[in-house]
Amino acid sequence: MFNVNYFSVLLKMSDRKSGSKRRKLAKSESGNFSNRREDRRNNELAIVDLYREQPVQMFPLNIDCFDEIFDYLSLKDLHHFAQTCSAMQKVCGEYFKFNFFANDYYRIEGDGIYTTYSSQSGAFNECIRISAFSQFIMQLEHYMDTFEPLYYINSHIDQYSSLKQIGFSCINLNGPEYECIQELLAKVEIVQIWICALDGDFYDCLKFCRNLKHFSIRYCDIVCSQMLEDGVRTLQYPWLTQEYPKLEHLELIPFKKLQIDELSMFFACNSHVQSFSTSGQCLWVNRNVLLKSAAHLDKLEIRMIEVKMAPTDEFGVPETRMQAICTLVNQLHEHGFFRRLHFYINDDEQIPSIDELASVAGLEKLCIRKFKKDYSLVPLTNVRELVIWEGAKNIDLEALANKCVKLERLYFGSHTIDHLLPFIRRSAKLNKVKAFSKIKTNFSIAISNLNAQREKLAGAHKLIIYVPDNIFLATKWTARNGDVNLSLVELRRGDSYEFTIS
Structure with missing residues (x-):
């Protein structure tokens, strides 16, 4: 103890x-x-x-x-x-x-909830059971396992009084288990189903989600039934024609190319939905349905996570793909389908040039795996949030910081402090940075030096830097009087703020 x-x-x-x-x-x-x-x-x-x-x-x-x-x-x-x-x-x-609410690893096991922790004494992403915090856990995930751990949660459901989000990944969800998760679904506001094998009856369970605000389904079978009409097989998606009174966000990324006419009915029945997330491929295939839709969303999210396409497909060649999507997005924006755009690019081969993105209407958030040295650094004048998963080698980061004149939030993966300095010195409106590092060394950050750099920038907003726990603790223990909250730079635990990065 x-x-x-x-x-x-x-x-x-x-x-x-x-x-x-x-x-x-x-x-x-x-x-x-x-x-x-x-x-x-x-x-x-x-x-x-x-x-x-x-x-x-x-x-x-x-x-x-x-x-x-x-x-x-x-x-x-x-x-x-x-x-x-x-x-x-x-x-x-x-x-x-x-x-710690933004930790993305709260896994359900047969005897409780487990997560990972790091420390200033050398522990790095080590597993720990956190039974004492059951009533304070807000999100859980069940990943690549049997359904047995969910029976544990079901039998202890009253202990999880703060639970708001449940995710299922890489498992089979079949009819016999649906009864087990009904009470769990009735409790949460956010449901994520990623890369799971489902049968059509799963979507009947959505009626138990009385508080559902966010629903995300990626790489799953979204078809409920199939009918033959005049010898032609027609796919049916009745769950998309239902009303979900509290729903604010839908993410729909099918695992194959599908035209979904029911999307028009979904937006008509759920005019209160504020944001829609989908893949570039799904957006393209359903472009006519969306262009005719009367929906007026606040936010559209596009994730370029496509299945491999044949070279002859009009959407299969990277150059054609990006140009086609950018043109379509501008048409949707002009039509009034959305106001703000978030763009996620998983594979840097999908973006032969960043020039097309710079002119896309409504672009406020850009997530990209890595900046390549041959990118032309065009002004990203409206981008408020920038995510770079794997850093930016051989890139003039000072120039990039100058191009993002409205930048407010930055996520940097595989970083060093040198990667952050240009933005600390140049980005006056920047107020949040989340710096993820796979480095196990518990190095401390000279936060007073960063604060001194920030003070030289005219009109600089206060900047909060969110770092992994091992780095936060190392800095906390070595800082003068433990002070990591200075006038223009403050250090906090990385899991106290959630960036959506993929």
């Missing part, structure tokens, strides 16, 4: 008042997962319970003091802390809820 001397050291380092501000910011950035008023009430109840249940000297500490203490702990240590008593479990759980 937790070391008492270790805790005493942390108490001495927690006399600042920045916790309240950080907690408020965390609440405002937690997306679909939280309601601020409810979360404040939960915090207040936790504090009341501390006084009522534990007449120990440390419990009159302000809740913000505990926030400061927890900033020095790995997830494993925080979990140990939460196991000391029920009152501390609530306080640790609230911190966990706002600082």
Whole structure:
């Protein structure tokens, strides 16, 4: 369990008042997962319970003091802390809820929920069971396994009071199991089904999703039935003709080329849907349906994750593909089908030139695997969010930063601090950077130096940098008085903010 001397050291380092501000910011950035008023009430109840249940000297500490203490702990240590008593479990759980909700690895096993953690002592992405945080977990995934672990969740469903999202990946979902997940589906707001084998009856389960706000289905069979009309086989998608009263977002990426006439009926029945995500191929095949649609979306997301096409297909050649999509997108924007565009490119071979994208109407977010050195750095004048999965070798990053004049959010994979410096120095509107690194070394960041660089930029917004836990903790323990919140640069745990990157 937790070391008492270790805790005493942390108490001495927690006399600042920045916790309240950080907690408020965390609440405002937690997306679909939280309601601020409810979360404040939960915090207040936790504090009341501390006084009522534990007449120990440390419990009159302000809740913000505990926030400061927890900033020095790995997830494993925080979990140990939460196991000391029920009152501390609530306080640790609230911190966990706002600082680890964006972890994409909360897996269901036969005996509970597991995730990974890193620490300043050398642990890197090690597995841990987090049973003490059951009531604070907001998203779960069941991946490439039998259905047995879901029976565990079903039998403990009351423990997961904060659960909002469930994902199924690479498994078979068949009729006998549907009854098991009905109560689970009724509880959540976000459902993701990726690369799963389904039968047509699965879509009947959507009627149990009373709170469904986001529904994502990738590389699955979306056909419910097939009918023969005059000797011609017709595919049926009745689930797309239903109304989903709370639905805000639909992601539909079939695993094969399909024309889906029911999409028109879907948007007619669900005019409250604000965003639609699909593959470039699906968008192209259904272009006539969408151009005739009366839908007026806030956001269109295009993911260039296509199956291999024959070279003779009009959409199969990379040059033709990108040009065709850009032309179609501009037509859809002019038609009023969407207002803002998010573009995801998984394979850099799909983008022979970035010039076409620069002129696409409504483009606010660009996600690309890597920038190539032969790209011409044209002005990305309207891009507010840029994601580069695998870095940008031999690229003039200073020039790229200058071209993204409205950039507010940046995600950099396989990064070094040198990759971030040009944007810290040049991008005045930039306010969030998530820097993912596969480096196991627990190096600390000289945050005061970054802050000094930022101060030289006229009109610079405050920048929050989200980093992996091992780097955050190494910096926290080596920073002067543990201060990682300076005037223009602040460091936070990477799992406290969610970037959609694929």
